[in-house]
Amino acid sequence: MTTTQQAAANAPLLGCIADDFTGATDLASMLVRGGMRTVQIIDVPHDTEPVAADALVVALKSRTIAAPDAVAQSLAALAWLKKQGCRQFYFKYCSTFDSTQTGNIGPVSESLMDALGTDFAIACPAFPENGRSVYRGYLFVGDALLNESGMEKHPLTPMTDPNLLRVLASQSTVATGLLRYDTIAAGEQAIRDAAAALRAQGVRLAIADALSNDDLRTLGRAFADAPLLTGGSGLAIGLPDNFLRAGLLDADKAAAQLPVVGGRAVVLAGSSSRASQAQVAHWCESRPALRLDPLALAAGAPVIDDALAFFDAHADATVLLYATAAPDKLAQVQAQLGVERAGQLIEHALATIARELVRRGVRRFVVAGGETSGAVVQALGISRLRIGTTIDPGVPWTLGNGPDGDLALALKSGNFGSVDFFTRALGMQS
Structure with a gap:
């Protein structure tokens, strides 16, 4: 095996960009649960030294900054992750989809899609373990709609509209659509067929419904080959299994073990x-x-x-x-x-x-x-x-x-x- 081949074999599988620090650790913890050795990077590194991990998560503070700045930072993170050799990419935002009036979920998603040469990506903030679910494009926090959950009073990113189609469309320059729950329940092929139909209609970003971890795993399998996924941390629940099935990952049962710190x-x-x-x-x-x-x-x-x-x-x-x-x-x-x-x-x-x-x-x-x-x-x-x-x-x-x-x-x-x-x-x- 040549040096180049060896580097490719040891390269990280998944490269993630998170729009805040706690969101990055949230996503990273989901990947570790699936046996992926995961390292979180604070801001975009200046060096290109290889990082030994199955997944890399670059933590930005881009959720509430101006959209052009968020795009620039996210593209810089993508460029670094590509140099690390990552095979698939993930844009992580909050499970309450909170953002400013002009972004940054739509602008960043579009820019990442363009940079990766893909014409379609899903957006799924659902995180059932923490009470976040998406049904018919509406985001629920527990039994309450998003705008009745307390998020409508958030000091930086108040969310007054639970309809994610409207929220995403207001931030995006591309056509948006919906992968409805009945499609998700019908399985992977139904999802792929529905996504193909949306693409044929010119839709580039699609909100995906999800009520359970099983829904998220089904979505993960349906888009196992997608260059880019966007969502909360919940959508990542099935990604380690995708890499296992493809023979690219040996799940590390000790991935979550850290040394005890005194003091x-x-x-x-x-x-x-x-x-x-x-x-x-x-x-x-x-x-x-x-x-x-x-x-x-x-x-x-x-x-x-x-x-x-x-x-x-x-x-x-x-x-x-x-x-x-x-x-x-x-x-x-x-x-x-x-x-x-x-x-x-x-x-x-x-x-x-x-x-x-x-x-x-x-x-x-x-x-x-x-x-x-x-x-x-x-x-x-x-x-x-x-x-x-x-x-x-x-x-x-x-x-x-x-x-x-x-x-x-x-x-x-x-x-x-x-x-x-x-x-x-x-x-x-x-």
């Missing part, structure tokens, strides 16, 4: 989602916690110093430092500071605190919120994460190696996790 632990929460509010309230019932006030931060108060002093004063306990707030309180803050500035103040504060806590011996972080997680990971100088055991659907423990050595991180999307997530996560690392 102190801390919980940092910047998200104000319903799930995060419940998790913070549960923690505060019996454990030490301190809230960071963005208005005090804006006024120049020593909020960061106070948080570090609070941590120091609880040397024998794990503390929660949080900015999580109820919707009315959050609205007041955003009215005074603006949505963008309020978020940036908290992200910067928690990132600065994280850096200082590492100097104090903290080696285990539980972080709530996608934007917060991205800010913390970048502040800690971590460029790659190994993906470990799942804590709750969509949230694994990860291992990052920064300038200060190994750090264990659980990076949680604001909407994910059970009410006792913080304590259970820490229990798995004790």
